[in-house]
Every structure is written in structure tokens, then in C-alpha cells.
Amino acid sequence: MKRAAVLCGIGAWVPPGVVTNEALSAVMDTTDEWIRTRTGIRERRVVEPGTATSDLAVVAGRRALDSAGVKSADLVIxxxxxxxxxxxxTAPDVAARLGMTGVPAWDVAAVCSGFLYGLATANAFLTGGTAERVLLIGADAFSTILAPNDRSTRPIFGDGAGAVVLRAGESDEPGALGDIVLGSDGSLRDLITIPAGGSRTPLSGPDDPDGYFAMQGKPVFRHAVTRMTAAAQEARRRAGWSAEEVDCLVAHQANYRILQAVAAKLDVPMTRCAVNLDRVGNTAAASIPLALADAAADGQLKTGHRALLTAFGGGVTWGAATLTWPDIPVEGS
Structure with a gap:
């Protein structure tokens, strides 16, 4: 039997601070109705001052290790x-705080596609025999890079972390990953960006407005639907699944309209789509593992279900993957 990466544990965490649409409407030119009708988001979780991405990642990572019934992994992504x-x-610090000092650990930067890029990396190590167990975490504190009064970004994003443990196994096991489809188009790099703060354009000062996250909403919507759909169709084709055989579509939780459009193009009804953005918002790299954990905890995603994952992010980047859901303990976010 072909060697495969097998999902054997999952953990999720969102910070306790809740920011509702009503709270945002009190400090910027927006309303609850405007946000809900355009994004599907009612509220999002945000970190308190002094809480960082690593803090979110450590909690989610520990929960994933507990779910898998293990204490450590051969590498941390x-x-x-x-x-x-x-x-x-940040990954080496997270690994050390989880008791894995000395274990290889590194960051992956693919924005909202980051979890799938990390999944492909973990898959390569496991199927290639270089590792037997991998801890993969998607975590973002996006509220820390948003302009306080930007109504085009601040209502959309939330903070959180999701993590999975993957082990080497066989391709016919529950939890085994199918082929992972990835892509990118750097000619569209300006659609989703922080313009300043890197080697290309250093910050001009602490109040430089180009140091905040910026996004071109309409073209992002169009490209997200196109790329997520195409990647998901290819991953589904490689798995040999029909649309009817997809039990749960777990798409990046960017915007409810995007989810609807992708689901429609894939012929998957919304009743078979994981949706948690209404209460957590767009959590970037944490989006897919958080949605997986919540769907499993709520009973929507059951042992043996076929799950189709797809995402789109800055770069621009995109990806998709398939797996059958294993019988593992799950605690939602």
C-alpha cells in the first residue's frame, strides 16, 4: 500500500475577545446590516494587547497533540x-514552548493559502520517509496589521489558530490525504498586500499608512472564486470523487458570497459546506483547520466523510486537497 500522510489529531483556539458588528459600527462608518449582507460575518475574535500569534499557535498546537494522544512531533510547521x-x-519559539526544543521548525508564508501549503510540505516529509509525525499549525493575529478605521478590511478579519497532527500511514486509512493541488501568480501580488515594511519599500515611520494590510476587494473576489473552484475540481478529479460524493466542502472562510459561489460551481449544496465565518470572521491561515475542527465538533463532519479543502490567498496563491475524516477526538474553537 502506498505511504501517505494521515491526519490523526486536530486542535483549535480563538481568543476570548469578541468584537461584534455593532461594536464596529460605533467606531467607524459601517453598520451591522452592511457587514452581514456583504460578508456573512456577525462577529470576530481579536487578541488583547500583548497577545501574539505564537500564543494562539501554542494553544491550538497543544490541543492537536492531545487529540492525537502524543507529546511531540518530528517537525513543526x-x-x-x-x-x-x-x-x-515564530515556529521555533512555538516548538520550544510545546516542549520540542531541538525539533526542526519553520514558518510558511502563503497568507490564506498557508495551511494548504504547509499541508503539502508536511505531506512531502511524511510520504518521503523523512518524518514520521508532523505538527502543522495555521495561526494569525490579523487584527494587529489592520488600519483601525479601514472599513474594507477591519470588519472581515479575525484572529485564531488551528492545528493538525499528521503521521505516516497508508493511503487507504481514514485521515489519509489525497493529492494536494497548489498554484500561484505573482503578477497579481498587489491584490493582497502590506505595501511597506519589507526590503522593497521600508516603512517611512511608525505611522506609515502603507504599513497596514490592503486588499482590492472586487478582483480578489473574482480570482478567489475562479482559483478555488479550479483547484478543488482538480483535487476532486484526482481523488476520483463526483460532486455527490463530497460530504463536506471546507473552503477558506473569506466571505459568505465567495463560499456560495464556489459551492455552486462545484455542485455542492451549502448544507454540505462548513461555515463558521459568521462568528470568527476570516482567520487567514487558521481558517481551514478552524473550520474543520468546528464542523467535526458540531457533527457536520463525521468519521468516513469525504472532505474537500480549498483556499485562496495573497501572493496570489491557491490550493486544494482531499481527505477522508478519521475517528479522532475534536474540540471546537
Whole structure:
């Protein structure tokens, strides 16, 4: 039997601070109705001052290890756009705080596609025989990079972390990953960006407005639907699944209209789509593992179900993957 990466544990965490649409409407030019009708989001979780991405990642990572019934992994991968510091990477700190000092650990930067890029990396190590167990975490504290009064971004994003443990196994086991489809188009890099703060354009000062996250909503919507759909169709084709055989579509939780459009193009009814963005918002790299954990905890995703994952993020990047859901303990976010 072909060697495969098998999902054997999952953990999720969102910070306790809740920001409702009504709270946002009190400090910026927006309303609850405007946000809900355009995004499907009612509220989001945000970190308190002093709480960083690593803090979210450690909790989710520990929960994933507990779910898998293990204490450590052979390597740790952290998908994030909001590292604790520009340098060094955040993953080694997360690994050390989880008791894995000395284990290889690194960050993956693919914005909202980061978890799937990390999944492909973990899959390569496991199927290639270089590792037997991998801890993969998607975590972002996106509220820390948003302009306080930008109504085009602040209502959309929330903070959180989701993690999975993957082990080496066989391709016919529950939890085994199918082929992972990835892609990118750097010519569209300006659609989703923080314009300043890197080597291309340093910050001009602490109040430089180009140091905040920016997004071109309409073209992002169009490209997200197109790329997520195409990647998901290819992953489904490689798995040999029909639309009717997809038990749960777990798409990046960017916007409810995007979810509806992707589901319609894939011929998957919304009743078979994981949706938690209404209460957590767009959590970037944490989006898919959080949605997986919540769907499993709520009973929507059951043992043996066929799950189709797809995402789109800055870069621009995109990806999709398939797996059958294993029988593992799950605690939602």
C-alpha cells in the first residue's frame, strides 16, 4: 500500500475577545446590516494587547497533540502572515514552548493559502520517509496589521489558530490525504498586500499608512472564486470523487458570497459546506483547520466523510486537497 500522510489529531483556539458588528459600527462608518449582507460575518475574535500569534499557535498546537494522544512531533510547521517578529521565525519559539526544543521548525508564508501549503510540505516529509509525525499549525493575529478605521478590511478579519497532527500511514486509512493541488501568480501580488515594511519599500515611520494590510476587494473576489473552484475540481478529479460524493466542502472562510459561489460551481449544496465565518470572521491561515475542527465538533463532519479543502490567498496563491475524516477526538474553537 502506498505511504501517505494521515491526519490523526486536530486542535483549535480563538481568543476570548469578541468584537461584534455593532461594536464596529460605533467606531467607524459601517453598520451591522452592511457587514452581514456583504460578508456573512456577525462577529470576530481579536487578541488583547500583548497577545501574539505564537500564543494562539501554542494553544491550538497543544490541543492537536492531545487529540492525537502524543507529546511531540518530528517537525513543526507554522503557516502565518503575522509572525511575532519580522525576524526570527515564530515556529521555533512555538516548538520550544510545546516542549520540542531541538525539533526542526519553520514558518510558511502563503497568507490564506498557508495551511494548504504547509499541508503539502508536511505531506512531502511524511510520504518521503523523512518524518514520521508532523505538527502543522495555521495561526494569525490579523487584527494587529489592520488600519483601525479601514472599513474594507477591519470588519472581515479575525484572529485564531488551528492545528493538525499528521503521521505516516497508508493511503487507504481514514485521515489519509489525497493529492494536494497548489498554484500561484505573482503578477497579481498587489491584490493582497502590506505595501511597506519589507526590503522593497521600508516603512517611512511608525505611522506609515502603507504599513497596514490592503486588499482590492472586487478582483480578489473574482480570482478567489475562479482559483478555488479550479483547484478543488482538480483535487476532486484526482481523488476520483463526483460532486455527490463530497460530504463536506471546507473552503477558506473569506466571505459568505465567495463560499456560495464556489459551492455552486462545484455542485455542492451549502448544507454540505462548513461555515463558521459568521462568528470568527476570516482567520487567514487558521481558517481551514478552524473550520474543520468546528464542523467535526458540531457533527457536520463525521468519521468516513469525504472532505474537500480549498483556499485562496495573497501572493496570489491557491490550493486544494482531499481527505477522508478519521475517528479522532475534536474540540471546537
Amino acid at each position: 507554522l503557516a502565518t502572515t503575522t509572525p511575532d517578529h519580522p525576524c526570527p521565525a
